Amino acid sequence: MTRRHFFTEAEVRAVVGDASAARVPVALADQLAAAEREVRDAFARNLPHALIRQGHGWGLATDAATAPETVAVGAMQGARMFLTAYTSGLLELCPHAWQARPQxxxxxxxxxxxxxxxxxxxxxxxxxxxxxxxxxxxxxxxxPRMFPVTMAIMGIYLSGHLCGDCHNRHAAAALREMPDVQLIGRKQPCPCGSGRRYKRCCGGGRS
Known part of the structure; x- marks a missing residue:
């Protein structure tokens, strides 16, 4: 089995610094930005429904996912996972890989x-x-116990698994930034304000 190279935070910062110094054509930069917005919007819209379908009928409503510390921890972990996968014999399954479109x-x-x-x-x-x-x-x-994770990074839906330490670091950052957590039961009123029960509205698994 081939060993993978796992990037340290210092290596990630060096790679990001080199990429930031490169000149990107304006049109390409706009396309990349549009792809990133599309991925982030879809990610934010679909992930809660997926968790509810796979879980136990409850949802966690919070703004922690967009809080600064949580974003910083998640972005660093995502960058490390991205670079490791990229340098581990990444297989391109379609001719559009690496184009400025959601991946x-x-x-x-x-x-x-x-x-x-x-x-x-x-x-x-x-x-x-x-x-x-x-x-x-x-x-x-x-x-022996891995935690599945999916995140949006640079216009890419990135999926992988985290060890307990990496998972706990991300979870701890989120918990520190969740002053207003709502545990929503399926039969409770939906927090979107529709007046319907959560299971008949945003908790119904619709995207």
């Missing part, structure tokens, strides 16, 4: 595909075997 990247197995081609590639991805079981996609630590 989906998986850390293990390391693959990337644009969102438009994803439906046609889903079966192929599901047949692939993970290459680094019980290895954190962020720091490389071995941990």
């Amino acid at each position: 989906v990247m998986n850390c293990d197995p390391p693959v990337i595909v644009c969102t438009a081609c994803l439906p046609a590639c889903t079966a192929e991805i599901e047949r692939m075997t993970p290459r680094w079981n019980n290895e954190c996609d962020c720091c490389g630590a071995q941990d």
